[in-house]
Amino acid sequence: MTDLRVLHTLRCMGFTDLDRVASVAGLPPEETESRLIDLAVEGLVTRTPGAFGGWGPTEAGKIEDARLVAEELDKAGARAAVTSAYEDFMVLNPELLDLSTAWHLRTVDGVAAANDHTDAGYDDRVLARFTDLDRRVSPVCAALAAALPRFGSYRTRLSTALARGDLAESTSSYHNVWFQLHEDLLVTLGIPR
Amino acid sequence: MSAIHALAPGLGLDPSVIGGKAHGLVTLMRLGLPVPPGFVIPTAACRAFLDDGRLPGGELAEAVGELAAVTGRGFGDPARPLLVSVRSGAAVSMPGMMDTLLDVDSIDDLRAAVRRVFASWNAPRAVTYRELHDIPHDRGTAVVVQAMVHGHRDEHSGAGVAFSRDPSTGERRPYGDVLPRRQGDAVVSGTVPTLPLDTLAGREPAVWAALMDALDRVERHYRDVCHVEFTVESGRLWLLQVRPGGLSGHAAVRVAVDLVDEGLIDRATAVRRITPGHLRAAAVPRIRTAQILARGRGAGPGVATGRVAVTADGAVRMAAGGPVVLVRPHTSPLDLHGLAAATGIVTTTGGLTSHAAVVARSMGKPAVVGAAAVTVAADRIIVDGRSHPEGTVVTIDGTGGEIVLGVAETATADAGPHLARLLRWAAEAPVT
Known part of the structure; x- marks a missing residue:
């Protein structure tokens, strides 16, 4: 049977390395690698060598993942709950993008320039709004986790990123985890981006 | 309760009272320029509404009555229906943060629309915007209600945005975008390919002349570069907004x-x-050339030259052989490794706060978003009906949003x- 846990984790993360898939899937790296190899044998994932390489889903893997998550969703009777949570998420999404932009760019006297993070007052205001948004996304995360337990990891990952102050910097930043949750919702509900 | 004011050249109230949008419209009227008739509900009414949930009652009906008399139209009149736009307009501009409603056609819908615009002052996104731009939270927004003008009415209709000077270079020549047979929201959406402003000169010479005259008058009034939003309805020019300055x-x-x-x-x-x-x-270095292949919006400053890749996998593969510019309709997490491998990023849809723009800036890469004239095909990009295969060298300017063929010279x-x-x-x- 196809391992949906690792396949879907990879589908939502895109291309990434073994340690990151393992950490997000909540499995030891050795176990994750063994499952990835099985998926690769099925033609559902592939490993690209090189500096920007890593593990990623194949076209067949995306199709199979879409089929399996739709099946899982309907089996759990969770389509209505996930759809409703998705609608709430989309109300918050523009604000997350505004805030990520404000973290990178600051408009002074009508001129947008890179935020050099030397003004603690400004950064604190952005962070305060991030924290407020994070508080408001919590019910959405809770509703998703109640509908399908696998959504539970997003709340933890968002909190970890926020606690680290990694708003929109690294591959595990708040923005990127949010980006993956967005992708997950689209894939789960079968909505084209 | 504060009075509602008809938009008129003699309305001498400050932007803090009637909002920046209404103030600009009054200025346009004073300059003898065409503005759809309407009225403004002042910011004080918003503050009152946010306080006790009440709207100016009788005054609103009265203002609608006056507008009906001026336009010769009425709400629900089957022969000559009155349709209005309901737009926010705070003292300090907060573009895109509050609600706009179009084609409102009854007094009940109008009340609901005004309520919605007032309430949108406190929408979390608007609160965030004010926090980040040092705008006080207690001012409220005015609401501008105007008779609708329709850019999608016929072949002599359309909508656009016009700058009195090129906003990218500052050169003294009108610049902008226009969309025939469309409403204004399509022009700013970034998802529909627009036509250069000067195509109006050939299509609608009278409208073009009126627009050039308008840009000249607003520049001389504000003593600064200006941009206007306009709609052409059946060959007639209407101005919906003016803003001075804004170049950088x-x-x-x-x-x-x-x-x-x-x-x-x-x-x-x-x-x-x-x-x-x-x-x-x-x-910040900028491209120095007149030969633009396509233009989007600059989303990550800097200039990048590289070979076009149209998929993330392609970008990763090609990056081994030299710099790559990844061109995508939009980006998803599946593209992240391609974004990491690319030297520069172009998307054909999306705005300055799209995921692609945020990711590009987090990686410090030049990016152009919303280059709507570019179509991404399986192994090439298509612009103006001409194909440019994967591997074609392009240079992008993440400040001005320009995309040019080949290696472009840069200058600061x-x-x-x-x-x-x-x-x-x-x-x-x-x-x-």
């Missing part, structure tokens, strides 16, 4: 110096307008004659 970096420097040469402002004013932020922005504004003159004026008469 090199373009702002050039405009300030040119305005001195044109006698519109003095040297001290020019020096005052150019802040250290403008000078820093002017130091620091050595330009405009900046040199401005700095000399600043040294001669220091501004305190």
Whole structure:
């Protein structure tokens, strides 16, 4: 049977390395690698060598993942709950993008320039709004986790990123985890981006 | 309860009372320019509404009655229906943060629309915007209600945005986008390919002449570069908004110096307008060429040259052999490794706060978003019906949003004659 846990984790993360898939899937790296190899044998994932390489889903893997998550969703009777949570998420999404932009760019006297993070007052205001948004996304995360337990990891990952102050910097930043949750919702509900 | 005011040339109220949008419309009327008839519900009414949930009752019906008389139309009149737009307009502009409702056709719907716009002052996104831009939270927004003009009515209709000077370079030539047979929201959406403003000159010469006259009058009034939003309905030009200023970096420097040469402002004013932020922005390298393949919006400053890749996998593969510019309709997490491998990023949809733009900036890469004239096919990009295969060398400018074929020459504004003159004026008469 196809391992949906690792396949879907990879589908939502895109291309990434073994340690990151393992950490997000909540499995030891050795176990994750063994499952990835099985998926690769099925033609559902592939490993690209090189500096920007890593593990990623194949076209067949995306199709199979879409089929399996739709099946899982309907089996759990969770389509209505996930759809409703998705609608709430989309109300918050523009604000997350505004805030990520404000973290990178600051408009002074009508001129947008890179935020050099030397003004603690400004950064604190952005962070305060991030924290407020994070508080408001919590019910959405809770509703998703109640509908399908696998959504539970997003709340933890968002909190970890926020606690680290990694708003929109690294591959595990708040923005990127949010980006993956967005992708997950689209894939789960079968909505084209 | 504060009074509702008909939009009229004689309305002498401050933007803090009637909002920036209404203030601009009154200015346009004073300059003899065409503005759809309407009225403004002041910011005080918003503050009252947020306080006790009440709207100006009888006054609203009265204002609608006057508008019906002026237009010869009425709500629910089957022969001559009155349709209105309901737009926010705070004292300080908060673009895109509050609600706009179009084609409202009854007094009940109008009340609901005004309520919605007032309530949108406190929408979390709007609160965030004010927090980040130092705008007080207690001011409220005015609401501008105007008779609708329809850009999608017939083949002599359309909508657009026009700058009195090129916002990217500051050159003295009108610049903008226009969409025939469409409403204004399509022009700013970034998802529909627009036509260059000057195509209007051939299609609708009378409208073009009226628009050029309007841009000239608003520039001389504000003594600054301006941009207007306009709609053409059955060959007739209507102005829906005017804003002065708003250019940055090199373009702002050039405009300030040119305005001195044109006698519109003095040297001290020019020096005052150019802040250290403008000078820093002017130091970012820019493409120096007139041969633009396509234009989007600059989303990550800097210039990048590389071979076009149209998939993330392609970008990763090609990056081994040299710099790559990844061109995508939009980006998803599946593209992240391609974004990491690419030197520059182009998307054909999306705005300055899209995921692609945020990711590009987090990686410090030049990016152009919303290049709607570019189509991404399986192994090539298509612009104006011409194919450019994967591997074609392009240069992108993440400040001005330009995409050009080949390796483009770049320049910074620091050595330009405009900046040199401005700095000399600043040294001669220091501004305190």
